Amino acid sequence: MLDVSTEDITDGPIPRTLVLLALPLVAQNFALVAQQVIDTFWLGRLGTDAVAAVGLVIPLGALLTIPITAVFVGSQVTASQRVGAGDDARARRLPVHAVVLMALVSTVLVGVVYFAAEPALRLLYPNTTVVAAGATYMLGWSLSLVMSSVSDGLESGFVGFGDTRAALLVNLTAVGLNVVLDPFFIFGLWVFPEWGVFGAAIATGVGYAGGGLLALGIALRGRTAFSLSRDAFWFDAGAFADIVRTGTPIALKNAGRQVARAVMISLVTLTGGAAALAAYTVGARLATVAFVPIQGLSAATTSMVGQNVGADAPERAAAATRVGVLVGAVGLSLVGLTQWAMPDLIARTFIPEIGAETLSLTVDYLRILAYGYWAFAFIYVIEAGFSGAGRTDLSMYSTLVQYWAVRLPIALVGVYVLGMGVHAVFWAVTLSNVAAAVGLFVFYRYSASRGLFRAASNAASAD
Numbered sequence: 001m002l003d004v005s006t007e008d009i010t011d012g013p014i015p016r017t018l019v020l021l022a023l024p025l026v027a028q029n030f031a032l033v034a035q036q037v038i039d040t041f042w043l044g045r046l047g048t049d050a051v052a053a054v055g056l057v058i059p060l061g062a063l064l065t066i067p068i069t070a071v072f073v074g075s076q077v078t079a080s081q082r083v084g085a086g087d088d089a090r091a092r093r094l095p096v097h098a099v100v101l102m103a104l105v106s107t108v109l110v111g112v113v114y115f116a117a118e119p120a121l122r123l124l125y126p127n128t129t130v131v132a133a134g135a136t137y138m139l140g141w142s143l144s145l146v147m148s149s150v151s152d153g154l155e156s157g158f159v160g161f162g163d164t165r166a167a168l169l170v171n172l173t174a175v176g177l178n179v180v181l182d183p184f185f186i187f188g189l190w191v192f193p194e195w196g197v198f199g200a201a202i203a204t205g206v207g208y209a210g211g212g213l214l215a216l217g218i219a220l221r222g223r224t225a226f227s228l229s230r231d232a233f234w235f236d237a238g239a240f241a242d243i244v245r246t247g248t249p250i251a252l253k254n255a256g257r258q259v260a261r262a263v264m265i266s267l268v269t270l271t272g273g274a275a276a277l278a279a280y281t282v283g284a285r286l287a288t289v290a291f292v293p294i295q296g297l298s299a300a301t302t303s304m305v306g307q308n309v310g311a312d313a314p315e316r317a318a319a320a321t322r323v324g325v326l327v328g329a330v331g332l333s334l335v336g337l338t339q340w341a342m343p344d345l346i347a348r349t350f351i352p353e354i355g356a357e358t359l360s361l362t363v364d365y366l367r368i369l370a371y372g373y374w375a376f377a378f379i380y381v382i383e384a385g386f387s388g389a390g391r392t393d394l395s396m397y398s399t400l401v402q403y404w405a406v407r408l409p410i411a412l413v414g415v416y417v418l419g420m421g422v423h424a425v426f427w428a429v430t431l432s433n434v435a436a437a438v439g440l441f442v443f444y445r446y447s448a449s450r451g452l453f454r455a456a457s458n459a460a461s462a463d
Contacts, residue, residue, distance in 0.1 A: 009162050009304050010084065010311040014319050018300055019327070024168035025159070025296030039200045040281070041349070042182050048278050048358060050197055053133035055281025056121055056265065061141055063258035064112065066251045067105045068145065071098050072156045073302075074247025077387055079160030080303045084310020090239070092232045095157030097239045102153050106145035113142040123266075130274065133197045140201025147205045148174075150212030154219055154226075161226035162303055166218050174211030178204050246392060253396035260403035264425055267411055272361060272422035278354075279361035280425075282347060283369055293335070294328050294376045298384035305388025305453075314453030321385030321444070328377030336373030343367055365426045372430035375437035382440045386447075389456035394447075398440050407432035 008017045043050040075098035082091035118135040151170050158166040181192075181203035188194025195202060219228040268280045301324040308317040339346070343366035347359050354362070379402075383395035407428045414424020 009307045010313055010316065014304075014316060015323050015327075018297075018304055018320055018323055021162060021164050021300035021304060022293075022297045022324075024164035025299050026293045027168055027172075027296075038179050038182060039204070042186050043197060043200060046186070046196060048274060048355070049130050050133055051281055052274050052277045053130045053137060053197055054200075055277050055284065056130060056134045057138050057141070058261070058265075058281070058284055060117070060120055060258075060262065061138065063255065063262065064109050064142070065145065066254040066258065068102050068152065069254055070247030070251035071101045071105070071243055072152055072247075073250045073387065073392065074098070074243035074245070075153065075156035076160045076299070076302060077246050077306055077390065077392070078242045079157055080162075080306030080388070081310040081390070083161055084307035086310075089231065091160065092157065092226065092228065093234065093236075094239055094243060095154055095160070095226070096228065096232050097235060098156050098243055099150055099153030100235070101240065101243065102149040103146065106142070106149055109145055110139075110142045113138050130277075137197040137201050140195075140198045140205065144201055144205030144208055147212065148208035151208055151215045154212075154215040157219070157226040158215075158224070159299055159303055160306070161224075162307065163225040164300065166215075166224050166226070169218070170211045170215040173214045174207040176207070177210045178207030181206055246390065249393040249396040250387075253392075253399040256396075256400040257403050260408055263408060264411060264428070267415060267425050268422055271415055271425070275355065275358040276361050276422045278358050279347075279365050282362050283365040283426075287369055293331050294380045297324050297328050297377075298380040300324070301381050301384040302388040305385050306390075309389055309453060309456045312457045314451075314457045317385070317388065317453040317456070318448050321381060321388075321448075324381040324384070325377055325441075328381050329374050332373045332377050336370040339373075340367050340370035361422065364423065368423075368426045368430050372433040375433040378437035378441050379433065382444045385444065386452075389453055390459065391452070391456070394443075398436060398443070401439070402432050402436035406435045 009021070040051060040054065043054060075094050079091045079094045082088070082094070117138040118131060121131045121134045121138075151174060155167045155170055158164065158170075182200060183189055184192040185195050185199030185203045186197075187199075193199070218224060219226060221227070222229065265277070265280070268276050272279075301320055304320045305317040308314070308320065343363040344359070346366060347354055347362040379398075383398065386392070386394040410431055411425045411428035414420040414428060415422075418424065420427075
């Protein structure tokens with residue numbers, strides 16, 4: 001029912017094909033969000049400090065995973081374009097190169113986290129208990145990155161080939177193991193050690209290891225669009241260069257985004273303390289629910305645009321982007337409405353013993369975030385259209401403007417000039433999302449009218 005062939009992607013009905021591609025990725029991302037939500041749910045049983053510690057880690061953790069994300073996107077984009085151009089042999093080699101790059105990067109990150117995590121966290125927040133818990137969580141999390149190298153690298157191949165069902169199975173396995181193991185490692189149930197916040201991260205790593213083994217098994221069986229044979233393991237510098245060149249703008253984009261988020265976290269802690277940080281963490285976790293459908297849709301859009309660009313069908317590439325924006329905007333508006341209607345219930349679910357101040361701030365932030373959820377569709381899907389066309393640099397520029405020219409100035413003015421306290425930070429997030437959505441839409445219309453996808457098709461044909 002969810003089978004999507006290369007012919008469907010390059011010749012089939014666009015709305016149906018895009019939705020069929022996206023559905024397994026949406027389900028996969030819901031599973032990944034469930035993993036994060038359940039982590040926060042169990043850690044909430046340890047108290048507000050445990051939840052705040054994870055919130056403190058979010059921007060630094062995202063900053064450290066920038067090279068890994070860049071490799072994933074670089075592999076997905078280049079593989080999908082090679083599939084569209086009919087060069088399946090090279091397309092199969094690219095994800096294997098991605099696995100090697102991810103394994104090397106994640107191993108280095110373990111050492112960085114071991115020596116630098118605690119000093120870096122102290123710069124964001126002075127609370128000794130929260131910082132110690134955050135550093136412990138980061139160490140376990142860094143180990144999980146090494147375990148996820150195989151699953152993430154091969155997943156870029158499944159998605160690049162349009163085989164989103166295999167990517168779903170891999171991630172469901174990883175998340176399922178994580179969800180089951182969380183309470184055992186956190187609280188020391190049965191024969192397991194009681195590791196607290198460190199246990200939550202280790203459960204994630206064990207889950208990724210299971211997902212990686214499944215991904216390798218599926219690829220080696222040779223029964224899916226993306227499969228591995230002996231020639232896929234021939235390495236060459238050109239493949240590494242293609243991945244790095246395509247993914248580098250994504251790395252710079254995410255670097256700018258995560259440094260800005262770290263500054264925002266500092267503003268939250270300075271203006272509201274642990275209560276505000278816990279509220280911000282719950283909001284960040286719930287915002288990932290809004291990211292779920294749009295991240296799946298954007299990944300499907302990247303693959304569909306990339307394959308149509310490679311197949312010299314620029315009109316279909318543009319149409320896929322338009323359809324993705326429309327579908328995403330409607331879906332995210334419904335998600336935002338649901339969050340706006342029940343913020344109190346959401347807050348109490350995450351932190352059962354939540355204090356009055358934390359509850360009030362969490363409710364406010366969840367509602368403020370909900371106003372801008374529709375904007376994620378424009379941001380993520382339009383950026384996916386640019387990325388599928390090989391213009392990953394354009395999403396980099398839009399993100400830097402969104403965070404550094406809009407979000408941070410609004411937050412700083414609100415806090416230090418208007419005296420709005422932590423609410424200025426909350427509003428800065430939503431207002432910058434809306435501004436980015438409008439700006440990207442205008443620039444996309446201009447670029448498409450000037451032959452964005454035609455130029456990308458010509459470039460792919462010349463490779």
